[in-house]
Amino acid sequence: MYIDNILFAIILIAGIGFFAKNVKKLKRNINLGHDVNRTDNPSARWKNMAMIALGQSKMVKRPVAGLLHIIVYAGFIIINIEVLEIIIDGLFGTHRVFSFLGGFYGFLIGSFEILALLVLIAVIVFWIRRNIIRLKRFASSDLKGAPKRDADTILYFEMVLMSLFLLMNATDLHFQAMNSGNIISQYINPWFTSLDLAQVEAIELTAWWMHIIGILVFLNYLYYSKHLHILLAFPNTYFADLNAKGKFDNLESVTKEVKLMMDPNADPFAAQPVDENAVPGKFGASDVQDLNWVQLLNAYTCTECGRCTSSCPANQTGKKLSPRKIMMDTRDRMEEVGRNMDANKGVFVPDNKSLLNDYITAEELWACTSCNACVEECPVNISPLSIIMDMRRYLVMEQSAAPQSLNAMMTNIENNGAPWQYNQQDRLNWKNE
Template sequence: MQYLSNILFAILLIVGIGFFAKNVKKLIRNIKLGRDLDVNDHKSERWKNMAMIALGQSKMVRRPIAGILHAIVYVGFIIINIEVLEIVIDGLFGTHRIFSSIGNLYGVLIGAFEILAILVFVSVILFWIRRNIIKLKRFWKSEMTSWPKNDANYILYFEMVLMTLFIVMNATDSHFQDMNSGNLISQFVAPWFNGLSEGTIHFIERGAWWIHIVGIFIFLNYLYFSKHLHILLAFPNTYYGKINPKGQLDNLEAVTKEVKMMMDPNIDPFAAPAAGTEGEVPAKFGASDVQDLNWVQLLNAYTCTECGRCTSECPANQTGKKLSPRKIMMDTRDRLEEVGKNIDANNGEFKEDGKQLLDDYITKEELWACTSCNACVEACPVSIDPLSIILDMRRYLVMEQSAAPVELNNMMTNIENNGAPWPYNQMDRLNWKNE
């Protein structure tokens, strides 16, 4: 019977890790659908950003209540699951609390885990209250439809159950309770099971042990389908995040070269660039679909926590305009997932589906409502840049479709004719001095 248990555990481990690895492979494939982008510069600064923002939660605590609660859940959940290593060894080899042989240090570790489990449980309840009873405005925007709202609650319930199982597992483990070392919380729960037979208590302990580890594998594989994928992707996303000043926009190399050619009298404007050279004109200016975005922007989309800090800081959204930076990221991820499923269904090749990110997911109204203020970029706790996607899609509208708003077209016409955004002849610019 013991060997059967070990075999079942090994199968569970292989299936759980295997399915997770399959989804990670698909995730990497989808991100690589984006354009190539060289982000190997400023490595020391990038490592610092990852340490401070992803690991140190420096941007989370700018909103103290949510930041502190999140830090407790983050640290507690990660540290408590260090015990998974012991569970895996026990499950594979039929041992029981194999690390207890290290003596008092084991008691210190498990004691710390139990305290953290209670702190995580309380923090998760407070998160649930903020989301479902207090109903903070940023959690109830129009883009937060049934799935995003349910997804957030599912994870909260998951964490409540896993923390409860951890304490129950320890409280019903007679061997662990007899050690009287590390049972700082579970010693007060153990009396709840007094009066039950030894066999029943052992059954409860084994049941909690199995459900706990199965729950961890389910949680691990649920991440791919959830906004909580940021648990894994926050680290690479903050590393590859924008290093340049937030107000600095990137230029299209082909356009820059075109302007230089126009200003150089020695260049033959009719000479076509050689294929593969830097001066070769790109197939498309800007972005109308996810394949036109770069891979860092697609990584951003998968990393989005849907916390809504970006939208709550957006001045356009605050004044009632349709734009929500969070929705931009959610739409990008949804379209990317749709493209990925299309590829899976067509033997690794994308079959044109008549859809694109522009118009089918993100409207022109949303794009032109943006003030380019970078408030969303500054607010994001994991260095996501919704503005870069908005600007690339605007670039497509202007340069590929000539679909800029009337006001912008007027400004560009004035610049072309008068060398300035205003509708005044260059000779009349200084007339104001004589008034």
């Protein structure tokens, strides 16, 4: 018996230890972004997290998917409360240590069994929507290959874990004899009446081990999966931008220059202290290190649900832009930078790649209408638009690479005070256009 307990402890420590290692790596990658202050108005931020991450308020805007997701979300979180009992049993050799709670224990396990069945049904429906019905937002080019396999893998994980939970209960003869809490498993138990006691106990023990090992594997798979949002949705909604949609921040470096130009007492030729080791500030963003840490947190939190892309007017009219792809590309580039640092003792060695051009093209960026539909639709308050606008800033202010029509408009505004080629005296003629 002690060998089983020791083996369980080793597996548990290894699983949690590997998860902790990946959490450390995740934090490092997010901190590649520059700092931004998101500590203002904590009451509004807590409310956001409670309503959106915990309460799933934005999910139910699409009722079918919203209801199914709430079932899976609530079921998976609540059912895993029994993991605490499994851990205690595994470490100390007990069996259903919380059964002393009597009727309340039966109520808990009964609730878990009902939720497990509902989760199983919901996950099967999700699989059908993705693989049989093939809803448009799940069949687009940016979800082919690894992203599709990841989505299906998670569904299979959930099917197996819920089935193992019910199987474990159905073959636990002590639990069935209690006749309390076996609301679903009592109908599965007769499938095994033809087997002898040793065989039933072997099935129960196997299901028990596979269930806890499956949970630990699932926990560690999260880092490599879009389902990392299970954990990150909470901080992501808390640190989301509270400003009105459409309000953009000003670049501090540009603001400083403008203030200097407008200050009649300022001496633009005054000597400024120079740090020879300082890297010149960049206008906008061309790589993940130029974004802020909240934007990188957004990328890791992306659920790949495609609500942003399905509501994007540019995408609907056949443009190349997909807000979902913007977030997926940002995460992929962040992971690439992280692997570079892993291979070079924590230091990033330039790899002649960048988020701009190698992952996201200028065509995608300029297709955006900046309407904020993607931000409005995201169920966990991600803002693809903020990344798009920062990369546009880089194109315009660092590379002068705006589209010709936009360059012409900006030149006209600079020279004529209007978007059209009127002279100063006739610049109000645009009203008749």
